[in-house]
Amino acid sequence: MRSTKEEITGMSVDDNGLRVGIAESTLVEKQQDHSTNTVARRRPRGRRFRDIAGIHLADDLDALSRDEIDSMQHHNLTATLAAARRAPVVRSRFPDLGTAATANDLKALPLLSPADLAAGCPPHSTEFLLDGGRAGLALRSSGTANQPKVVYHSWHSNDRVRHLGARGVRATVPVPPRRLANCMFAGEFGGAFLFVQDLAERLRALVFPLGSRTPPAEAAEIIVAHQIDTLVATPAYGVELVAGSLVGRDHPLRNLLYIGEPMGEERERTVRRSVPGLRVGSLAYSTSETGPVGYQCRYQSGTAHHIHEDAQVLEVVDDKGRPVPRGVPGELVVTPLTTSGMALFRYRLGDRGYFTTTTCECGSAARSVVLLGRTEQSMTVDGTTVSSDQLMGRLATLGIADPLDCQLEVRWEGHHYRARLVLSMGTPPGITADAVLAALREAHQLHRIITSRRCLSFTVQRIPAEQFARTRQGKVPVLYQHLDPGHD
Numbered sequence: 001m002r003s004t005k006e007e008i009t010g011m012s013v014d015d016n017g018l019r020v021g022i023a024e025s026t027l028v029e030k031q032q033d034h035s036t037n038t039v040a041r042r043r044p045r046g047r048r049f050r051d052i053a054g055i056h057l058a059d060d061l062d063a064l065s066r067d068e069i070d071s072m073q074h075h076n077l078t079a080t081l082a083a084a085r086r087a088p089v090v091r092s093r094f095p096d097l098g099t100a101a102t103a104n105d106l107k108a109l110p111l112l113s114p115a116d117l118a119a120g121c122p123p124h125s126t127e128f129l130l131d132g133g134r135a136g137l138a139l140r141s142s143g144t145a146n147q148p149k150v151v152y153h154s155w156h157s158n159d160r161v162r163h164l165g166a167r168g169v170r171a172t173v174p175v176p177p178r179r180l181a182n183c184m185f186a187g188e189f190g191g192a193f194l195f196v197q198d199l200a201e202r203l204r205a206l207v208f209p210l211g212s213r214t215p216p217a218e219a220a221e222i223i224v225a226h227q228i229d230t231l232v233a234t235p236a237y238g239v240e241l242v243a244g245s246l247v248g249r250d251h252p253l254r255n256l257l258y259i260g261e262p263m264g265e266e267r268e269r270t271v272r273r274s275v276p277g278l279r280v281g282s283l284a285y286s287t288s289e290t291g292p293v294g295y296q297c298r299y300q301s302g303t304a305h306h307i308h309e310d311a312q313v314l315e316v317v318d319d320k321g322r323p324v325p326r327g328v329p330g331e332l333v334v335t336p337l338t339t340s341g342m343a344l345f346r347y348r349l350g351d352r353g354y355f356t357t358t359t360c361e362c363g364s365a366a367r368s369v370v371l372l373g374r375t376e377q378s379m380t381v382d383g384t385t386v387s388s389d390q391l392m393g394r395l396a397t398l399g400i401a402d403p404l405d406c407q408l409e410v411r412w413e414g415h416h417y418r419a420r421l422v423l424s425m426g427t428p429p430g431i432t433a434d435a436v437l438a439a440l441r442e443a444h445q446l447h448r449i450i451t452s453r454r455c456l457s458f459t460v461q462r463i464p465a466e467q468f469a470r471t472r473q474g475k476v477p478v479l480y481q482h483l484d485p486g487h488d
């Protein structure tokens with residue numbers, strides 16, 4: 001374990017000239033708690049935070065009391081609203097801001113959809129830009145929507161993203177990564193690879209920027225040769241590497257941190273079977289548009305995350321945009337707190353989830369949310385549009401409930417295509433193509449796609465989840481279409 005002194009030095013070095021809040025002995029106290037195995041006694045003697053253009057972000061959110069979190073969030077919301085009102089374009093984009101002053105007041109604002117963002121984002125509009133988009137990092141959000149969403153993060157808002165990301169990793173792994181393999185997709189306007197590079201710098205780790213194109217077997221050799229302790233990858237890449245190339249070997253890997261989509265039970269089982277003792281955790285619950293929304297403490301697993309509540313206001317709402325009680329599932333809507341970059345009020349994240357009703361075992365006063373999957377994904381095949389919800393609704397009749405357990409794949413060959421439904425090994429055995437055809441009969445568009453004259457064949461196969469098709473960004477969508485067989 002690192003010494004207390006090292007920990008504090010590590011936290012305060014990469015200051016980049018930004019103002020840092022009151023330095024107190026919160027960390028010392030936490031460290032002592034762990035060494036004596038006492039459970040999560042949070043008695044910070046002061047709040048240590050980073051000031052990023054007027055936004056105060058705790059160095060360790062889990063060390064704050066509920067009142068302190070609420071007060072920091074309120075301070076940051078006040079700064080965010082003031083910045084939005086100062087920027088004429090933003091003020092006219094959100095005319096309903098009015099006199100809103102508290103998190104409660106936000107609930108009266110309309111929801112902002114990804115389509116709204118796509119329609120009002122650069123280069124064709126500046127309506128969300130708090131500071132004109134003069135300097136910073138431009139990112140394009142991946143997804144299945146036809147219209148791309150482009151966000152301009154200022155360097156200040158990028159610093160916010162880095163701070164939250166690094167703070168999240170410290171909460172996730174007991175010993176911060178020393179050597180980290182970055183196997184995220186690089187380039188093409190994507191943010192994940194750069195995010196991981198930034199985290200490594202913040203965590204003062206040695207980073208190996210392998211990207212997602214390095215074959216997993218080759219990445220495994222590099223991990224062994226360079227004594228890399230932490231792998232950051234999409235779940236699909238991570239499982240392929242661990243289950244395919246590290247199983248049965250003497251290797252240094254301690255942590256597999258994934259990002260981009262949930263790991264899923266079957267893939268997690270595969271990892272645990274292959275490499276017992278490996279810590280599998282979420283690097284962050286994050287989107288290109290908003291930065292990190294949630295982080296996983298070492299007591300959490302699956303899709304449970306604490307919320308970075310000093311940095312945003314997260315709501316769970318019903319289909320009319322009204323907040324639902326804690327414990328009740330709904331759609332996740334977030335308002336990132338920032339004074340620069342882009343202003344997004346009540347942005348629909350496209351995920352479903354619920355706030356937990358009990359306090360986490362770690363003792364943190366930061367609320368937790370459990371993610372239940374994407375709200376919906378759609379795919380248009382030869383003019384017919386189908387949604388993941390339609391597919392899941394019908395497959396439920398065959399005992400398939402988890403979107404991570406199935407994928408409808410359409411692969412074009414010239415003017416025709418082949419359709420295939422792949423099911424993970426965790427699904428009930430013996431599901432035939434005829435049974436699926438019968439189940440899909442009531443979902444007319446889905447049925448049309450697999451019975452169209454352009455469809456050369458429809459098959460159903462049960463295969464390990466790590467063999468499901470992936471997008472270029474390494475995600476495993478429920479609906480997958482490969483348009484051009486000549487180009488990968």
Ligand SMILES: [Zn+2]
Nearest residue numbers: 297299360362
């Ligand atoms: Zn926790």
